[in-house]
Amino acid sequence: MDNLMGALVKLGADMVPKYEMWCLCSKSALGHKAWRRSLFHIRLASNKAETIRGLTKDLRVQDLLPQTEKLYRDLLQGQRYALARCITLVESSNRQKALEARKLLTLVEKHMRQERPGDLRGQSQGTTFRIGLSGPPGAGKSTFIENFGRSLTAEGHRVAVLAVDPSSGTTGGSLLGDKTRMPELTRDLNAYIRPSPNRGHLGGVTRTTNEAIVLCEASGYDIIIVETVGVGQSEYLVSDMVDMFCLLIPPAGGDELQGIKRGIVEQSDLIIVNKCDGDLVAPARRIKGEYTSALKFMRRKHVKLVSSITREGLPDVWEVMMKFKELMSEHDELELKRAKQRQKWMWNYINDRLLEIFVSHPAIKNRTNHLEDKVANFEISPGTAADLLIERFVQIDEKNAKS
Ligand SMILES: Nc1nc2c(ncn2[C@@H]2O[C@H](COP(=O)(O)OP(=O)(O)OP(=O)(O)O)[C@@H](O)[C@H]2O)c(=O)[nH]1
Ligand SMILES: [Mg+2]
Numbered sequence: 001m002d003n004l005m006g007a008l009v010k011l012g013a014d015m016v017p018k019y020e021m022w023c024l025c026s027k028s029a030l031g032h033k034a035w036r037r038s039l040f041h042i043r044l045a046s047n048k049a050e051t052i053r054g055l056t057k058d059l060r061v062q063d064l065l066p067q068t069e070k071l072y073r074d075l076l077q078g079q080r081y082a083l084a085r086c087i088t089l090v091e092s093s094n095r096q097k098a099l100e101a102r103k104l105l106t107l108v109e110k111h112m113r114q115e116r117p118g119d120l121r122g123q124s125q126g127t128t129f130r131i132g133l134s135g136p137p138g139a140g141k142s143t144f145i146e147n148f149g150r151s152l153t154a155e156g157h158r159v160a161v162l163a164v165d166p167s168s169g170t171t172g173g174s175l176l177g178d179k180t181r182m183p184e185l186t187r188d189l190n191a192y193i194r195p196s197p198n199r200g201h202l203g204g205v206t207r208t209t210n211e212a213i214v215l216c217e218a219s220g221y222d223i224i225i226v227e228t229v230g231v232g233q234s235e236y237l238v239s240d241m242v243d244m245f246c247l248l249i250p251p252a253g254g255d256e257l258q259g260i261k262r263g264i265v266e267q268s269d270l271i272i273v274n275k276c277d278g279d280l281v282a283p284a285r286r287i288k289g290e291y292t293s294a295l296k297f298m299r300r301k302h303v304k305l306v307s308s309i310t311r312e313g314l315p316d317v318w319e320v321m322m323k324f325k326e327l328m329s330e331h332d333e334l335e336l337k338r339a340k341q342r343q344k345w346m347w348n349y350i351n352d353r354l355l356e357i358f359v360s361h362p363a364i365k366n367r368t369n370h371l372e373d374k375v376a377n378f379e380i381s382p383g384t385a386a387d388l389l390i391e392r393f394v395q396i397d398e399k400n401a402k403s
Contacts, residue, residue, distance in 0.1 A: 059106055068100050072107060078220040080192060086215050091197045091208045105211055108218045119217055122243060122338040124329035128217045130224045131321065134235040134264065135248035140274040141227055144248055144308040146182040149225065151314055153190040157223050160216035161185070164209050164228040164238055165196030192221060206237040207352065210345055213241060235264050237348075240341055243334055244324050246270040251284035265294070270302045270320055277307035300324065363396050364389055 061069055068089070074082035090101045112119060118126030135141050149159045161182070185191045197208060213224050226242055228234040239245040247268040265271070271291050276284035288303050295301040302320050306313030328334040358364055371385040 059103060059110075061107055064103055064107070065100060068104055072104055075108070075215065075219050076111060080219075083192060083215060083219045084194075087194060087208070087212045090211045090215065101211075105214065108214060112214070112218055119222075120214075122329070122334040123332075124334075126329075127222045128224065129222065129321070129325055130213060130226065130242040130244070132226045132228070132235070132238045132242035132245040133248060134228050134238060134245070134268075135274075136250070137229055139248045139250045140308045141229075141248055142181055144272070144274060144306070145225055145227060146185050147308050147311050148314050148317065149182070149185045149191055150188060151311070151318070152223055153185075153188050158190045158192075158221045159185075159188075159223045159225065160192045160194070160219075160221035161225045161227060162194050162209050162212050162216070163196040164206055164226060164234050192216065192219075206234065206241070207345070207349065209238075210241045236267070239264075239267050240344055243328065243337065244269045244321060246272055248272045248274050249287065250275050251280045251287050265291070266298065269300065269324060270304065270317070271295070272317060273303065273305050274308055276305040276313065277310050300327070358389075358393060361393060361396070364393055367392065 061072060064072060071082045071085055071089070075086050086104060089097055089104060092098055092101060109120065116126070117123065119128045120126070122128075133141055133145065145161055149161065152159050182193060186193055194212065209226060213226070216224050224242075226238050228238045235245075235247075245268050247265065247270070249271065251273060273284045273288045273291070284305055288305050291303045295303065302324075304313060304317050304320060306317055308314075325334065328337070359368070367389060371380070371389065374380040375382050375385050
């Protein structure tokens with residue numbers, strides 16, 4: 001059966017459905033058990049062949065399913081429905097669809113590399129700009145994006161807003177999905193708003209957001225805003241997928257801002273103190289002063305005052321962003337940043353995928369509860385338990401490789 005599998009991989013995916021057909025026909029001849037076993041191997045071979053084809057450099061648009069091929073072409077034409085459906089495909093956890101999404105992304109990147117290398121790489125001639133926006137709940141992120149986004153579309157930009165919701169992993173609901181209320185921007189034909197996918201763990205959600213950024217850019221959006229609530233890990237992940245990371249804070253006292261970790265303040269390129277209007281002008285100025293002095297020894301950090309409601313300060317924020325981009329592009333820093341981010345994401349994918357394979361492996365699944373109990377009962381150290389499981393996993397893998 002292994003030889004058969006190898007041969008099928010070599011033949012490529014095209015042959016597999018025919019063989020599967022044969023196998024289905026010969027169910028009666030093989031007997032049920034043998035038939036199921038061969039079908040399993042064929043499916044495995046089919047997946048392997050598909051994966052190999054999917055990763056080759058000479059992948060062609062025709063290798064996509066007809067409906068995905070249409071989506072691909074419409075996406076590049078800037079059609080909103082196609083962008084929405086492509087992002088849905090990328091978010092899919094179905095194995096076949098995920099494979100199709102991988103092919104689609106490969107082709108989209110290939111197109112970008114050939115037609116708009118500056119946009120993909122973040123070179124000086126590139127026009128796309130990726131902005132991360134984080135802030136505690138109620139800071140005014142939605143209000144800010146609504147008005148800031150509209151001022152950008154009025155200037156002729158095309159703006160995409162992607163939300164990363166840290167709660168979706170645990171509750172299954174979508175915090176930002178429900179609350180992403182930007183009525184005017186939603187109606188704006190030059191804006192596209194995508195709430196957070198409400199499935200999967202945070203790593204998965206951020207991974208698909210990372211891929212959605214490229215799809216938005218391929219579809220002609222030049223400004224991508226990735227929004228996240230700054231109360232957990234998500235802002236660190238988001239800061240690894242954008243050109244400039246901004247933190248939006250309300251003019252509140254230190255206690256209320258305690259949820260924001262110091263690390264994320266230091267990671268921010270721009271701190272926007274929002275709600276600088278009415279009675280809040282004085283506290284907003286005070287907060288600005290505090291942050292300015294805290295960050296004064298750090299390179300290229302800015303603190304700005306805005307009122308998302310009166311729109312005061314919004315042009316200033318845009319000016320800071322443009323200067324930041326110019327400066328980064330001038331010294332090829334943006335290109336380097338995006339290149340490094342890509343490498344980091346490769347390792348993030350490996351982490352996620354390996355863990356997925358590890359925990360779902362039958363031999364590991366059977367052992368985890370038992371070992372978890374032992375660890376909790378102080379019978380075995382966490383490190384030893386981890387070593388035992390990893391050893392078991394590696395042994396199975398080696399056995400499989402030999403057979
Ligand atoms: N005075 C004043 N209020 C504002 C400003 N921006 C937002 N708000 C108000 O602050 C509240 C929260 O605003 P949102 O934009 O929903 O805040 P958010 O950060 O998106 O909140 P979450 O989605 O819950 O994280 C709303 O009542 C807004 O009207 C501002 O510039 N000035
Ligand atoms: Mg909001």
